[in-house]
Amino acid sequence: xxxxxxxxxxxxxxxxxxxxxxxxxxxxxxxxxxxxxxxxxxxxxxxxxxxxxxxxxxxxxxxxxxxxxxxxxxxxxxxxxxxx
Amino acid sequence: xxxxxxxxxxxxxxxxxxxxxxxxxxxxxxxxxxxxxxxxxxxxxxxxxxxxxxxxxxxxxxxxxxxxxxxxxxxxxxxxxxxxxxxxxxxxxxxxxxxxxxxxxxxxxxxxxxxxxxxxxxxxxxxxxxxxxxxxxxxxxxxxxxxxxxxxxxxxxxxxxxxxxxxxxxxxxxxxxxxxxxxxxxxxxxxxxxxxxxxxxxxxxxxxxxxxxxxxxxxxxxxxxxxxxxxxxxxxxxxxxxxxxxxxxxxxxxxxxxxxxxxxxxxxxxxxxxxxxxxxxxxxxxxxxxxxxxxxxxxxxxxxxxxxxxxxxxxxxxxxxxxxxxxxxxxxxxxxxxxxxxxxxxxxxxxxxxxxxxxxxxxxxxxxxxxxxxxxxxxxxxxxxxxxxxxxxxxxxxxxxxxxxxxxxxxx
Numbered sequence: 001x002x003x004x005x006x007x008x009x010x011x012x013x014x015x016x017x018x019x020x021x022x023x024x025x026x027x028x029x030x031x032x033x034x035x036x037x038x039x040x041x042x043x044x045x046x047x048x049x050x051x052x053x054x055x056x057x058x059x060x061x062x063x064x065x066x067x068x069x070x071x072x073x074x075x076x077x078x079x080x081x082x083x084x
Numbered sequence: 085x086x087x088x089x090x091x092x093x094x095x096x097x098x099x100x101x102x103x104x105x106x107x108x109x110x111x112x113x114x115x116x117x118x119x120x121x122x123x124x125x126x127x128x129x130x131x132x133x134x135x136x137x138x139x140x141x142x143x144x145x146x147x148x149x150x151x152x153x154x155x156x157x158x159x160x161x162x163x164x165x166x167x168x169x170x171x172x173x174x175x176x177x178x179x180x181x182x183x184x185x186x187x188x189x190x191x192x193x194x195x196x197x198x199x200x201x202x203x204x205x206x207x208x209x210x211x212x213x214x215x216x217x218x219x220x221x222x223x224x225x226x227x228x229x230x231x232x233x234x235x236x237x238x239x240x241x242x243x244x245x246x247x248x249x250x251x252x253x254x255x256x257x258x259x260x261x262x263x264x265x266x267x268x269x270x271x272x273x274x275x276x277x278x279x280x281x282x283x284x285x286x287x288x289x290x291x292x293x294x295x296x297x298x299x300x301x302x303x304x305x306x307x308x309x310x311x312x313x314x315x316x317x318x319x320x321x322x323x324x325x326x327x328x329x330x331x332x333x334x335x336x337x338x339x340x341x342x343x344x345x346x347x348x349x350x351x352x353x354x355x356x357x358x359x360x361x362x363x364x365x366x367x368x369x370x371x372x373x374x375x376x377x378x379x380x381x382x383x384x385x386x387x388x389x390x391x392x393x394x395x396x397x398x399x400x401x402x403x404x405x406x407x408x409x410x411x412x413x414x415x416x417x418x419x420x421x422x423x424x425x426x427x428x429x430x431x432x433x434x435x436x437x438x439x440x441x442x443x444x445x446x447x448x449x450x451x452x453x454x455x456x457x458x459x460x461x462x463x464x465x466x467x468x469x470x471x472x473x474x475x476x477x478x479x480x481x482x483x484x485x486x487x488x489x490x491x492x493x494x495x496x
Contacts, residue, residue: 015153017157017219019153019156019157019158020154021153042158042220042223042224043154045220046220049216049220053216053217
């Protein structure tokens with residue numbers, strides 16, 4: 001199993017957990033922010049919870065406050081790839 | 085300190101209904117006018133084994149078609165209904181939310197039980213899989229204030245917002261709170277209530293109510309003011325309204341549907357129905373006084389109509405206490421006998437029906453009821469033509485709240 005969360009998987013999680021449809025390519029834009037897609041910290045918290053359950057690892061507190069998809073993916077991937 | 089301006093009159097300019105007998109004010113009114121009953125077996129998943137058999141379900145409501153995904157995932161069915169009803173009310177009022185001053189529009193809802201279905205789903209996750217499987221939206225979706233908050237966020241309404249949790253009669257108290265909000269200077273309030281108590285957890289909670297009808301016959305389960313009254317049938321849905329300061333409404337050329345002229349509320353204790361007589365009579369007198377309305381000016385009464393003999397008798401006596409000799413002559417009706425009681429939503433559906441009845445000059449009938457007790461002129465069978473200038477809406481809650489609302493027809 002690929003222990004690395006991609007933009008595409010994040011787009012899927014945003015759809016299921018926050019109810020918002022975002023194209024994976026839009027998330028890849030270096031200037032993309034969650035605010036422009038309408039994804040708030042509660043939505044990200046739900047995604048964090050699901051990832052923690054999926055990977056059986058704790059993601060450092062604060063990931064849900066990420067402003068951009070890249071910032072969020074960095075925080076998540078640091079946790080799920082640590083010691084892998 | 086906020087200055088209250090009692091000269092500001094609050095008028096209804098939009099009606100949005102999500103009811104067991106129709107979605108949208110037009111469909112609701114057609115069904116209400118016909119007096120057909122839509123009570124039927126509870127069909128929701130996980131409810132078949134419960135002794136509560138008959139209810140008023142909202143049918144043909146497609147949440148995904150009506151509400152954006154981002155709001156759907158974080159809200160319970162009761163909020164879906166409230167958001168949809170708010171949309172319908174705003175459209176009916178031809179209210180341009182984008183053109184309105186953001187701080188000029190407030191939101192007030194009433195709630196009786198919050199989001200039981202959503203809460204049950206998350207609590208099942210908690211005990212079956214553990215706390216990490218409870219989603220963050222559990223923190224807001226079940227909450228009584230959820231509908232107010234989501235309507236406010238979704239519409240960009242940043243004016244004064246509130247939720248009234250004062251039992252079933254709180255539906256009328258929410259309207260009164262919206263009137264006060266307008267008198268304090270806000271021009272527009274989106275106000276109402278919708279409930280969704282037909283899910284396993286929510287239904288189990290209701291099984292403790294001695295007033296609940298456990299009848300299995302949809303035509304006999306809810307017969308208020310009749311000798312065969314055997315309790316009330318619960319329902320889901322409700323109504324939202326656009327309420328505006330009359331001057332602002334006229335300025336924007338809005339169609340004025342009715343004025344909320346007077347309201348009062350009292351409390352007489354849970355299930356103490358004999359005592360509700362005095363509490364309800366006092367609420368009626370208070371509402372008449374605020375409306376500067378004489379008892380014989382009331383042209384129609386939309387009754388609480390609990391369908392429990394002791395409570396029905398108390399209501400009839402309360403109407404007689406407050407209206408005197410006029411009580412024997414005024415037409416009384418209870419359309420909810422055909423839809424069930426959607427708790428806080430019930431008096432708001434009655435308020436919608438009252439506004440429409442005044443506009444159409446037609447008192448809708450009380451479905452299913454044929455024999456009428458307690459000396460009331462209860463309208464049964466068919467709608468009755470009448471000149472209706474002033475309507476009285478009554479509501480009581482199982483926990484002891486009583487409220488009365490006086491509505492006046494718009495002057496043409």
